Amino acid sequence: MPSVPSATLRQQRLGAELRKLRERAGLTSTRAAALLGVPQARISNIEAGRYAVSADRVRTLARTYSCPDAAHVDALAGMTGARKRGWWEEYRDDLPSGLLDLAELEHHARAMRVAVTVHMPGLLQTPEHARATMREVVPPLRPYEIEHRVSYRVKRQVVLFEDRPTPYTAVVHEAALRMGFGGTEVARAQLRYLLEMSQEPTITVLVLPFGQTGFPAAGQPITYATGPVAQLDTVVLDTDHGCDFLDAEAQLQRYRSVLDRMESRALPRGQSRDLIHRIVKEL
Known part of the structure; x- marks a missing residue:
């Protein structure tokens, strides 16, 4: 062995x-x-x-x-065998292991649900938006470290474009749409890219608008990765100290309920797109 x-x-x-x-x-x-x-x-x-x-x-x-x-x-x-080298392995010397684990998890997920409050979903970011957010990291990243992370984030998006793309549902708070990372041009391009991606049949973007009463999450980005059976689902919390991976049954039930409530309070797909269009025009 x-x-x-x-x-x-x-x-x-x-x-x-x-x-x-x-x-x-x-x-x-x-x-x-x-x-x-x-x-x-x-x-x-x-x-x-x-x-x-x-x-x-x-x-x-x-x-x-x-x-x-x-x-x-x-x-x-189906999870057995010696470790197969995925594309993320090329970043092993450059990025924290938690980020590599995230790419591996996304690669094997049967579906994903995410919720974000301030930043755009990682798999729906333009390189320019990703670069602008990474310039705000504390302690600061060096320029080459930023480029490694931008490259890695863009490559993670492959799961949305494969022959059998992974179904992806994102709840995006209106605050994230109005943050303006990178300035007006970068922000406008990011919103247009979000609209473009939302037209893909396997991608659903729902906006949780200002004025919606109640907010069932703590504010940190949430990713719920569905496994081949419910026991193998995983929750990822994106925190200041890295990714936290949760898989206890009670934790999975809790975050399924959180995401259910957020999706139920978000605008439908068409109205979500209309709001994004209005914000683009306001920029």
Whole structure:
């Protein structure tokens, strides 16, 4: 079983899900190892994502743990194998690992829902808008660091343009539409790009306008990535210290409810586009 030098978020998640199955079966790692005839350290390393694990091994573990959910087991088996180098790996020496994990998560997501208050959704940003926002980062980024991050952000958008694009729903607060990062020309181009992207059949842009009573989120950008089964969904919170990845059942339920409420209070697609058009004319 090959060692994994740097476990990705996906490998860590697979290990964590296998640990959950073992614990639900009421087995210690020592007992599980004895049933499988392997060293206890191997179970611990698999659950920590330190070793690649085969689909057959996952199915053997699931049978040992008496997991009755065939769809869940199939989804876990689909997460196996040694780490495949995605395009994001070329940035491993230049960007925080959390950003690489985000690109990997987006690559494998079956659908995405996002909500933003101040910034545009990352996958719907123009390079100029992204560059302008990154100039505001504290502590300041060096010019070459900004360009690395702009390049990375643009490449993440590939999931929206593939042969089978990922369905993407974005709730954008009116405040984000009026922030004006980069000046009038950059802001106008960003809004026009948002309108252009909103015409794609798999992309939905909804505006939460000023004057809407109530706001069910704390204000930080939220991404909800749908997995092959509900147990493998992931929430990403974009914070000042980096990305927080959440996958506990209670957390997933909470953010599904938050996004449901935000989408219900946002303007419909047509009215959202009309508001964006009006703001473009005001610039």
